[in-house]
Amino acid sequence: xxxxxxxxxxxxxxxxxxxxxxxxxxxxxxxxxxxxxxxxxxxxxxxxxxxxxxxxxxxxxxxxxxxxxxxxxxxxxxxxxxxxxxxxxxxxxxxxxxxxxxxxxxxxxxxxxxxxxxxxxxxxxxxxxxxxxxxxxxxxxxxxxxxxxxxxxxxxxxxxxxxxxxxxxxxxxxxxxxxxxxxxxxxxxxxxxxxxxxxxxxxxxxxxxxxxxxxxxxxxxxxxxxxxxxxxxxxxxxxxxxxxxxxxxxxxxxxxxxxxxxxxxxxxxxxxxxxxxxxxxxxxxxxxxxxxxxxxxxxxxxxxxxxxxxxxxxxxxxxxxxxxxxxxxxxxxxxxxxxxxxxxxxxxxxxxxxxxxxxxxxxxxxxxxxxxxxxxxxxxxxxxxxxxxxxxxxxxxxxxxxxxxxxxxxxxxxxxxxxxxxxxxxxxxxxxxxxxxxxxxxxxxxxxxxxx
Amino acid sequence: xxxxxxxxxxxxxxxxxxxxxxxxxxxxxxxxxxxxxxxxxxxxxxxxxxxxxxxxxxxxxxxxxxxxxxxxxxxxxxxxxxxxxxxxxxxxxxxxxxxxxxxxxxxxxxxxxxxxxxxxxxxxxxxxxxxxxxxxxxxxxxxxxxxxxxxxxxxxxxxxxxxxxxxxxxxxxxxxxxxxxxxxxxxxxxxxxxxxxxxxxxxxxxxxxxxxxxxxxxxxxxxxxxxxxxxxxxxxxxxxxxxxxxxxxxxxxxxxxxxxxxxxxxxxxxxxxxxxxxxxxxxxxxxxxxxxxxxxxxxxxxxxxxxxxxxxxx
Numbered sequence: 001x002x003x004x005x006x007x008x009x010x011x012x013x014x015x016x017x018x019x020x021x022x023x024x025x026x027x028x029x030x031x032x033x034x035x036x037x038x039x040x041x042x043x044x045x046x047x048x049x050x051x052x053x054x055x056x057x058x059x060x061x062x063x064x065x066x067x068x069x070x071x072x073x074x075x076x077x078x079x080x081x082x083x084x085x086x087x088x089x090x091x092x093x094x095x096x097x098x099x100x101x102x103x104x105x106x107x108x109x110x111x112x113x114x115x116x117x118x119x120x121x122x123x124x125x126x127x128x129x130x131x132x133x134x135x136x137x138x139x140x141x142x143x144x145x146x147x148x149x150x151x152x153x154x155x156x157x158x159x160x161x162x163x164x165x166x167x168x169x170x171x172x173x174x175x176x177x178x179x180x181x182x183x184x185x186x187x188x189x190x191x192x193x194x195x196x197x198x199x200x201x202x203x204x205x206x207x208x209x210x211x212x213x214x215x216x217x218x219x220x221x222x223x224x225x226x227x228x229x230x231x232x233x234x235x236x237x238x239x240x241x242x243x244x245x246x247x248x249x250x251x252x253x254x255x256x257x258x259x260x261x262x263x264x265x266x267x268x269x270x271x272x273x274x275x276x277x278x279x280x281x282x283x284x285x286x287x288x289x290x291x292x293x294x295x296x297x298x299x300x301x302x303x304x305x306x307x308x309x310x311x312x313x314x315x316x317x318x319x320x321x322x323x324x325x326x327x328x329x330x331x332x333x334x335x336x337x338x339x340x341x342x343x344x345x346x347x348x349x350x351x352x353x354x355x356x357x358x359x360x361x362x363x364x365x366x367x368x369x370x371x372x373x374x375x376x377x378x379x380x381x382x383x384x385x386x387x388x389x390x391x392x393x394x395x396x397x398x399x400x401x402x403x404x405x406x407x408x409x410x411x412x413x414x415x416x417x418x419x420x421x422x423x424x425x426x427x428x429x430x431x432x433x434x435x436x437x438x439x440x441x442x443x444x445x446x447x448x449x450x451x452x
Numbered sequence: 453x454x455x456x457x458x459x460x461x462x463x464x465x466x467x468x469x470x471x472x473x474x475x476x477x478x479x480x481x482x483x484x485x486x487x488x489x490x491x492x493x494x495x496x497x498x499x500x501x502x503x504x505x506x507x508x509x510x511x512x513x514x515x516x517x518x519x520x521x522x523x524x525x526x527x528x529x530x531x532x533x534x535x536x537x538x539x540x541x542x543x544x545x546x547x548x549x550x551x552x553x554x555x556x557x558x559x560x561x562x563x564x565x566x567x568x569x570x571x572x573x574x575x576x577x578x579x580x581x582x583x584x585x586x587x588x589x590x591x592x593x594x595x596x597x598x599x600x601x602x603x604x605x606x607x608x609x610x611x612x613x614x615x616x617x618x619x620x621x622x623x624x625x626x627x628x629x630x631x632x633x634x635x636x637x638x639x640x641x642x643x644x645x646x647x648x649x650x651x652x653x654x655x656x657x658x659x660x661x662x663x664x665x666x667x668x669x670x671x672x673x674x675x676x677x678x679x680x681x682x683x684x685x686x687x688x689x690x691x692x693x694x695x696x697x698x699x700x701x702x703x704x705x706x707x708x709x710x711x712x713x714x715x716x717x718x719x720x721x722x723x724x725x726x727x728x729x730x731x732x733x734x735x736x737x738x739x740x741x742x743x744x745x746x747x748x749x750x751x752x753x754x755x756x757x758x759x760x761x762x763x764x765x766x
Contacts, residue, residue, distance in 0.1 A: 267620065282602070421715070
C-alpha cells in the first residue's frame, strides 16, 4: 500500500481524522498517483515507439553480443525503445506458439528455418523487402529462397546458415597414416575403426540418432546420401514406397555404426545436441558432425584440440554427399503496429558492413544466404571456414527433392526419422518394419497438413 | 424434552408466507448469493471455462495461428489407432505404477526407520527430505549428468573406480535401462513425500495399541501388520492417490532425461502432449492426448475416495 494511504489509515484508526476526511484525502492521493503515472506514460511515449524484438541465443555468444549492440545502435539512431527477448533451442518454438496463439507476437523475431512455414498465418508478406535485399546482394542462394518463399510470397527474410561439417582429429588420422574421409562407407568407418581405442574410452564416430537437431540432420542427410529421402519430387511421402530400397540401405548403415561396427560410444542413443560437443572436447571422439559452434567453443576456450581439429565437408554415400542448409530468418509479424520500423531494422542489421562484423565474430557459424556473402574473403582466412562454406553452398532444403512444405517441416519437428532409427536400435524392430512405421506417420502428417 | 408448539410465541411458529427459496435457504438467502457469486465466478473463469474450452479444442483440428475446425471425435479415434500413442499409454502405466509401487515400499521403510530409536533423527529426516525439496529441474539435470554414457559419474564409478563393469552402460539409451533410469529418478524424488506422510500417520497411532498387542504376544511383524498398516491405511490411500496423479502427469523428469526417446521407449503421455502441441503444433490433438485418459483417472479417484469414506464409516 502507498505509504501516504497507510498513514491516513493509521490516523483514521487513531480517530485523528474523520471518515469523510479520510476519503477526501485518499481520493487526492490516488488521483495524484494516477496523474503521475499518466505523465510518466506520456514521457515514455515521447521517447518514441516501443518494439519487441526476439533474438536467437546461439552458442556463439560473441555473435549474440554484436547483434544486440547493432539493434541497440539502431534504436538509439531512430529514437525507438527496444524490448529484447532471447530464445534458444529448447524454448524457441514454445514461445512462438504461445505468442501467436495469444495474439501477442513480437514485432520482429529471429526464427529458424521452420518459422516462415509454420507461422505463416501470423507473418507479414515481406516480398518487396526480401527482393530488394536479395537484388542488392547478388540474389538469394536457392536453399534460402525455398525456405522463405511459397507461391511467390515471402514470409521471412533469410539471415544466415549455420556452417559446420565433420569435425575430425587430424592428429589421430595422421598418426595412423590415413586419408581424410569423403564418404561414410568405407572412409569414415575405416578411420573410426583404426583410430578408436575403446579401452581408453576413445570412440571412432559420435553421431546420435536420438530426438534432437543433430539426430534429425544426420538421418535426413544419410537417406539422401543413399539416393533416398522422406519425400518424392512431388512432395508426397516416399519413405517406404518410392525410396524404400535406398532408405533401407541408408538406415542399415546408420544402425550398423552402433550395432555392427561398434564405432560409437555407449549411450550415444541418449545424446542431445550438446552431447557430442562435450564428448569431442573431452577427447573421447575421433570425429563427429556438428555446426561451427563446436569449433568456435574450442577456439574461444583456447582448447588444445582446436589446432588438432579439421572441419571437413560432411561425408556422403553412394548417391553423393547431401546436407540440408537451413537458414535462420527474420519474421515480421502482422500484429505489429510498426511495420516500417521492423523493415528498417532488418535493413540496418543486414547492411553488409554490419553483417561482416557479425560474421567475423561467429567463427564460421554465420554462413551466407546471399551470393555476394559467399564470395567474402573471410571464408578463405581459415581452411576450416572454407569447408564450412562449401558445405553450405551444396546444401538442399527440407523436403528435397520435392518442395519444402509444412508437412516436411513437421516431420522434422516431430523427430520421425530419429524415432525410426531409435525403434531399430532400441526397440528391436527390423529396418523395414521401422521404415514402414515411420512412413505411416509421415503419411498421416501429410494428410493432416494437406487438409489445413 | 418435547416442546409443544402451541405454547411458543406466534412470531416463532409463524411459517413463511411466500417464497419457496426463502423458506428453504432462510431469510438472508439473497445476501448469500452475493457472498457466493464472486467465488463461483472465480471458479468458473479459472477452472470451468479453460476446461470447457480445452474439451472443445480437443474436438477440433486446431493448428497454430489458424482457427479451429470442428471434427467431432476424430482426434480421439485417430489416437486410439495410433501405435505411437498406444506405446505412450503403456509407458505411462509402467512409469506410474512402477514408480508409485517402489515409492510406497521405500516410504514405509523410511517412516519405520525414522520412528525407531536412531541417533540424530531430525538430521536424517532433513537429509531424506532433500530430494523432495530440491527443484525437479535441478535434480533431473544432475541425473542427466550422472547417467551420461561417456562423461557420467555412474559409469565412471562402475568402470574406473570399482571396476564392476568392463565398459560403461548407456543408461538412457538402452531399451531396458532407459525406462528403469527415469523411474529411478522419479522414485528418488518422490519417496520422501511418502515417508514423511507415513511418519505423521504412525505418530498418530496410539502407543496403547502397540502395548496391548505386545501384551497379547504379537511380535514386531505382527504389530506392523495388525496395528501399523491398518492405522496407516487411509493415509496410504491418499498418498498413493496423489502420487499416482502427480507421477502420471510428471513431465520434467522424462523430458529432461530422454525427451521420450530413444525411439519412443520412454514416451509418456505428458511428453507426448507437449511434443504434439509444440513439435507438431497440432493443439487440438495435443489436448485430446492430455484428456484421453482423464475419465480413467477420474474413475480411479472416485473409487478410492468412496473406499476411504466407507472405511471412515466403519
